[in-house]
Amino acid sequence: MSDKVTLEFNGNKYDFPIVEGTEKEQAIDIKTLRSATGLTTIDPGYKNTGSCESAITFLDGEKGILRYRGYSIEELAEKADFLEVAYLLIFGELPNTDQLAKFHADIKKESHVDEEMKKILDGFPKSAHPMGVLSSLTSALIAFNPSSVNVTSENDMYHAIVRILAKFPVLVAWTLRKKKGLPLDYGDDSLGYVENIHKMMFKRPSEDYKSNKIVIDALDKLLILHADHEQNCSTSTVRIVGSSHAGLFASLSAGISALWGPLHGGANQAVLEMLEAIEADGGDTKKYMAKAKDKNDPFRLMGFGHRVYKNFDPRAKIIKVAADEVLNDLGIDDPILDIAKGLEKEALEDPYFVDRKLYPNVDFYSGIIYRALGIPTEMFTVMFALGRLPGWIAQWREMRLNNEPIGRPRQVYVGENHRFFVEVNKR
Numbered sequence: 001m002s003d004k005v006t007l008e009f010n011g012n013k014y015d016f017p018i019v020e021g022t023e024k025e026q027a028i029d030i031k032t033l034r035s036a037t038g039l040t041t042i043d044p045g046y047k048n049t050g051s052c053e054s055a056i057t058f059l060d061g062e063k064g065i066l067r068y069r070g071y072s073i074e075e076l077a078e079k080a081d082f083l084e085v086a087y088l089l090i091f092g093e094l095p096n097t098d099q100l101a102k103f104h105a106d107i108k109k110e111s112h113v114d115e116e117m118k119k120i121l122d123g124f125p126k127s128a129h130p131m132g133v134l135s136s137l138t139s140a141l142i143a144f145n146p147s148s149v150n151v152t153s154e155n156d157m158y159h160a161i162v163r164i165l166a167k168f169p170v171l172v173a174w175t176l177r178k179k180k181g182l183p184l185d186y187g188d189d190s191l192g193y194v195e196n197i198h199k200m201m202f203k204r205p206s207e208d209y210k211s212n213k214i215v216i217d218a219l220d221k222l223l224i225l226h227a228d229h230e231q232n233c234s235t236s237t238v239r240i241v242g243s244s245h246a247g248l249f250a251s252l253s254a255g256i257s258a259l260w261g262p263l264h265g266g267a268n269q270a271v272l273e274m275l276e277a278i279e280a281d282g283g284d285t286k287k288y289m290a291k292a293k294d295k296n297d298p299f300r301l302m303g304f305g306h307r308v309y310k311n312f313d314p315r316a317k318i319i320k321v322a323a324d325e326v327l328n329d330l331g332i333d334d335p336i337l338d339i340a341k342g343l344e345k346e347a348l349e350d351p352y353f354v355d356r357k358l359y360p361n362v363d364f365y366s367g368i369i370y371r372a373l374g375i376p377t378e379m380f381t382v383m384f385a386l387g388r389l390p391g392w393i394a395q396w397r398e399m400r401l402n403n404e405p406i407g408r409p410r411q412v413y414v415g416e417n418h419r420f421f422v423e424v425n426k427r
């Protein structure tokens with residue numbers, strides 16, 4: 001196999017090395033392309049562009065494989081808990097008992113959020129979308145934790161990391177509680193990380209909090225499945241903002257905004273709204289399948305298709321089973337689940353979807369579980385952000401430790417050539 005490619009341009013030949021990853025993926029290293037040839041590349045949506053070398057997450061979209069630090073998502077979802085997975089993603093290895101205990105203890109020490117932050121939250125109308133609120137609050141945290149910006153050592157980084165892992169769930173819980181008109185509260189350090197998040201979100205002022213193992217396990221699994229997904233839109237955003245040394249919290253705030261969009265993390269909300277609309281319209285899945293295939297209709301089957309997976313999204317398989325289990329265990333009979341299964345069955349047999357390799361993605365079933373857990377639809381993407389937090393942190397840390405240069409793509413300019421200014425009254 002050749003270890004280089006040769007480009008021929010204007011009668012000259014240029015060699016570019018082939019870089020090979022540990023899973024034998026090959027890429028052309030074009031770092032010297034512009035200086036050697038004067039050329040740049042154009043690749044809207046970065047469908048063919050590798051932005052970095054990364055040792056965090058491996059995914060093979062053709063084979064439907066997803067691994068964090070070498071461990072399969074199936075095994076992690078079954079055997080690990082979310083905090084272990086967070087540690088694994090961020091620091092590269094599964095923690096032993098002492099490391100995990102210290103990590104959790106360090107997080108607990110940081111679990112308060114400055115009371116002044118409540119005033120910022122107060123300024124938002126109740127109708128504000130939780131993703132906008134969460135992004136703003138994450139950014140506002142910088143003002144109360146200025147030392148999280150100039151991180152020049154691994155120690156500084158560690159402190160910024162445990163701080164955000166501690167405070168972010170509080171912001172998530174407050175965002176939900178504000179929507180529901182519940183008093184803003186703090187957690188309970190005697191609980192596990194995910195159980196504490198659940199309590200912060202749902203504890204009612206007049207009742208004792210009762211933990212439900214089925215609910216906590218399902219939440220834990222959902223968070224693990226969302227924890228990282230290599231260089232997707234929000235992760236690339238986090239890395240590129242971080243590459244300007246803007247700081248971890250600012251990078252995360254930008255990542256949250258990127259995740260908000262319905263083509264990315266916002267799809268889980270869009271899926272549920274779509275399923276509810278189909279149900280309200282009489283449950284005619286065929287009608288919506290036809291709309292999804294009609295090129296004159298902007299409707300897309302939300303939760304279907306993926307930029308990288310051209311096979312079943314392995315997370316969707318796990319979530320589908322989990323959705324069945326959770327609904328069964330909680331004794332919920334949700335017609336929405338039947339509509340989802342019907343749509344999936346039809347799509348998997350339909351040449352339009354088969355030819356384009358469009359399979360259910362992670363979001364197709366996750367909303368059904370969130371709904372069963374009592375999480376409002378508008379909060380679904382916030383739950384995704386909560387799960388993705390360790391992945392964003394891991395990617396930001398890797399980018400900083402690798403001393404990656406500031407992200408700054410090129411363009412091909414297609415606008416007007418030079419022209420002279422005309423005074424307003426002469427135009």
Ligand code: ACO
Nearest residue numbers: 262263264265267292300301302303304305306307356361
């Ligand atoms: N419904 C109907 N047709 C679709 C769908 C869909 N959900 N997804 C893709 N297609 C069609 C496109 O119209 C296009 O058809 P064409 O070749 O005839 O023009 C073809 O499949 C390829 O689609 P692209 O949009 O070019 O694929 P791309 O990789 O750019 O987009 C994306 C991937 C954005 C996820 C897309 O499949 C989509 O919009 N899906 C619905 C939204 C969604 O579920 N997003 C969540 C993604 S997972 C995540 O972010 C966690």
